Amino acid sequence: MNGLSPRDIATQTGLTDHTIRQYVRDIRASVHCPPRCKPPVLAHFLLAAQQVTPPPTGQPAPDLSPEQRLLLHAVAEHSTPRDIALAAKIAPADLRSAHDELLDKTGAVDATQLVTLAHAGGLLGNRTTGTVESGASR
Numbered sequence: 001m002n003g004l005s006p007r008d009i010a011t012q013t014g015l016t017d018h019t020i021r022q023y024v025r026d027i028r029a030s031v032h033c034p035p036r037c038k039p040p041v042l043a044h045f046l047l048a049a050q051q052v053t054p055p056p057t058g059q060p061a062p063d064l065s066p067e068q069r070l071l072l073h074a075v076a077e078h079s080t081p082r083d084i085a086l087a088a089k090i091a092p093a094d095l096r097s098a099h100d101e102l103l104d105k106t107g108a109v110d111a112t113q114l115v116t117l118a119h120a121g122g123l124l125g126n127r128t129t130g131t132v133e134s135g136a137s138r
Contacts, residue, residue: 001043001052003112027051037079040111044076047119054120061121062105069123071102076115076124 004012006020013020024042028035033045046052064072067088074087084099085092099111108114118124 001046001055001112001116003039003110034079038111040075040115041077041079043112043115044119044124047116048124054116057117057120059107061118061123062107064102064105064123067098068102068105071098072114072118072123075099075102075111076118 006017006024009015010017010020025035027033027046028037028042031042031045031049031051033042037045043052047054067090071084071088071090074084078084078087081095082092085095088095088098090098103109103111103114106114106117108117115124
């Protein structure tokens, strides 16, 4: 959930890189996450499946526009920039600036932290579909 690389996790835990990579493969399989998905997508799968509890944020969820919510869901559910842009209904050339704006608004440092904070703030539901949650669920 912290966006650490397998090497960093191995260093912190005293395990080998190989063991950490195997654990990640096993975790992906347990939540039916595609093998090549990016860390934010894996974090979303784990949080949506309630395999991991989101950390408390101590702050209210930011008020996102419908376009930002759509981008948030796209980042949580897709691994390639092209797929994220298509799901968010924005031009691929505009993806970087829209993504950076979303990170700034939420206070996240990267996409994995964005997904984790979004789950903690109730901005992402327990489903791994492209459906945007209504504001009433907050």
